[in-house]
Amino acid sequence: MLQIRNITIRPATFLSPMAGLTDSVFRRLIKRLGGCGLVMTEFTSAEGLTRNSFKSRRMLFYHEEERPVTAQLFGADPERLAEATRMVDDLGFDAIDLNLGCPAKKVVKGCGGSALLRETKLLEEILRTIRAAASIPFTIKIRAGWSETETVALQIGKMAEDIGVEAITLHPRTRVQGFSGKANWGLIAQLKAHLKIPVIGNGDIVTPEDALRMRAETGCDGVMIGRGALSNPWIFRQIFEMENGLPLTQPSISDKHQLIKAYFQLLFEEEIPGALGKMKQFASWFTHAIPFGASLRKSIYESTQESEVMERIEQFFQNALPTADCQPVVD
Ligand SMILES: Cc1cc2nc3c(=O)[nH]c(=O)nc-3n(C[C@H](O)[C@H](O)[C@H](O)COP(=O)(O)O)c2cc1C
Incomplete structure (x- = not known):
């Protein structure tokens, strides 16, 4: 179990936001299979949302049965992000998450997603602005940094904690890496060792054993699963079963x-x-x-x-x- 202010996440497992995939329908399916503690919307453009884009608004559609549910935003303009935050708040989401990991050219060109990891001043302003605008818990999801020589997860994590961000998810690959190579779980352990807020580990969990191993090796407070849940949506339930010594669900x-x-x-x-x-x-x-x-x-x-x-x-x-x-x- 994991507590983020008033939200109880039980068990401490998260479905990764995945653009084009984890819409409300997919999220509900995952919740119904059991074992997933928190789901998140696909990343939604603050710019689109505040300019009344139908597509962006549609991305923030959710059902009560998804709760607790987080809305994920991306953007680079503090004022637009603040306005979008207030909209998310009004829509009744349980928490708001800022995407600081997206490697897509379209997003980083506008300085959103992982591009903000190398724009510390702007990022600080954005975090403060969202913090002030949000009444609900505020979390962030980051990559390790832009490149191997610019690994900033710890620095960003400390800054975020000082500003009042309430939990942080780390996918320990760099932007340059994209999805290649292996996620460096050592960075999750390092972040956990230095922060007081909950740290959620993410990257390369494809079996329930991987999830337990990530917890044991990094001490992280929760695990987030993306691609592994696409081919095996029963993985959350299997993690729960494995942790509790129950026989594993083997879907027929x-x-x-x-x-x-x-x-x-x-x-x-x-x-x-x-x-x-x-x-x-x-x-x-x-x-x-x-x-x-x-x-x-x-x-x-x-x-x-x-x-x-x-x-x-x-x-x-x-x-x-x-x-x-x-x-x-x-x-
Ligand atoms: C198709 C696809 C879409 C994604 N979209 C998002 C997104 O909207 N927001 C986000 O924070 N991460 C996004 N990610 C990254 C995942 O949330 C996750 O961090 C990454 O896939 C690593 O976890 P995994 O190894 O469990 O898949 C996406 C990943 C994939 C494969």
């Missing part, structure tokens, strides 16, 4: 089928834009390690309508599975 093919159906159902209910693309993406993650999954993925990718994707999935699970179960061809 039928569980995966039910999950795909539940996801599609929610997408339709919410009338999410780009649903066809999301269905294809989701179905492709969840059919790995299922017998004959490759042929299903191919047929899904050739579908041109949402109903067609649905039909192909149903057909696959109803007809192919009895045979597939007898022939364990895994791909």
Whole structure:
């Protein structure tokens, strides 16, 4: 369990914000599977939000069942960020998070995301402005720094703590690294050793064992999981089970089928834009390690309508599975 002011995060596991992926539908699915303590919106532009962009506002849509839920913002203009913070506050979010890790060119060009890690003066002003504007808990999510020679996680962490930031997540890769190489968990341990506020470790957790190892090696107060939850959304529950000496959930093919159906159902209910693309993406993650999954993925990718994707999935699970179960061809 982890406490950030009035928010109880139980268990101390977080779903990473992932742009284009962790929308309200995906977050609810994760919450329903159990074991995830806190979810966060995809990063949302303060500029877009305060200029009334429909897309940005839509990103801040959430359901009560997601609570506790954090809104993540990015931007580089203190006043816009303050205004966006007040909007987030008014929308009833439990906390607000500032993205200081995004490596995307589009974002760093405007000095947002990881670019702020090398603009300490501006960052300090931004942190103070958001702190003053937010009545709810304020957290940040950072990378290690811009490059290996500019590792600033500790310096930024201390500054943030002094200003009143209430928790910090570290993905210990540099901006230059992107997603290559390995996350340097040693930096999480270092940050934890020097800060009083909760430190959440992130990066390269793909199995429940990894999560327990990160906690043991770094002493972090919580763990955040991104890509690992895409291919295995049961990972949060498995972490809880492993920590409590319970038998691990081993999702069956039928569980995966039910999950795909539940996801599609929610997408339709919410009338999410780009649903066809999301269905294809989701179905492709969840059919790995299922017998004959490759042929299903191919047929899904050739579908041109949402109903067609649905039909192909149903057909696959109803007809192919009895045979597939007898022939364990895994791909
Ligand atoms: C497709 C994708 C989108 C992402 N979008 C965001 C984002 O909106 N905000 C953010 O703070 N991090 C974002 N990240 C970074 C993740 O939150 C996380 O820090 C990173 O993937 C490392 O964790 P992992 O190894 O568990 O995936 C994104 C990562 C991916 C792969």
